[in-house]
Amino acid sequence: MHRIVYPDLFFLLQFLLNYEILRWEGRWLRRKPGRYGLLAGACAGSAGICFLTFVPLRSPGREIAVFLLPVLLQRIVFPEAKGRDRLLHAAVFWVISFLLSGILNFLAENTRMGVCLCSLWTVSQTHVSLAVLISTAGDVLLLSVAAVAAGRILRILEGAHGSATDRLVPVTLIWNHRERTVTGLADTGNLLQTPWNGQPVHILSRSAWKELGQISAAQVRFVPYRSVGRAAGVLPAVTLDGMRVGEELYLEKPVVAISHTPVSGRDRYQMIISEEGLRE
Secondary structure (H helix, E strand, O other): OOOOOOHHHHHHHHHHHHHHHHHHHHHHOOOOOOOOHHHHHHHHHHHHHHHHHHOOOOOOHHHHHHHHHHHHHHHHHOOOOOHHHHHHHHHHHHHHHHHHHHHHHHHHHHOOHHHHHHHHHOOOOOOOOHHHHHHHHHHHHHHHHHHHHHHHHHHHHHHHHOHHHHOEEEEEEEEOOEEEEEEEEEEOOOOOEOOOOOOEEEEEEHHHHHHHOOOOHHHOEEEEEEEOOEEEEEEEEEEOOEEEEOOOEEEEOOEEEEEOOOOOHHHOOOEEEEHHHHOO
């Protein structure tokens, strides 16, 4: 049995699939692609798949090319990812591609939509069997319900997975006529307060303070805190001149405690914002 494959249509289909896979990969891993990164990556991925499809390669060259292609795509689409992050992106790309190919193969083997569409496309053929119509209508209904359910599940998972991302906001710290913009996470679990007046305290990674200059001993006050794995401790804190959260909210004289360790893994954000402080 012979199949006719049109390279241009095959390239376009692979381009669309790669674009969607890379887009969802970036959303799930909370990575912003580089400028024109999605288009360039989808184009490179489609070209690579066409090459592997139409040009026969012997083992182990083919296996090496199949392994290196997703890694190359990550370098093109997410240039800021390094080392292990790039391998993690490639693994996620592989998983999404595997699941998507399985879904497409299942639909191709278990639906008759293509049969009906081909029949209806032929103008001279006016008779379409009732069995084909009923089967195709059932397929359309099944696929529609599955698409709606899958969309709802993806939105739920994305909402749960991206809930922290939705609370990430740019924060501009103002101190001694200097400004420094960092990424902050609005956290309802941050209940830290100053012992002298009960003012909410925001927590900043020490590495993010460098551009604001040195702090004199007279400007430092200490805030006690408790955390998991440590009974008690103190954090040095400074009262800033001001703090701009997002584009509209401005806080006068906020208290910011400085943590010696990063407040987030992989430096996704540099500050934990007290939501109680945002309401004042």
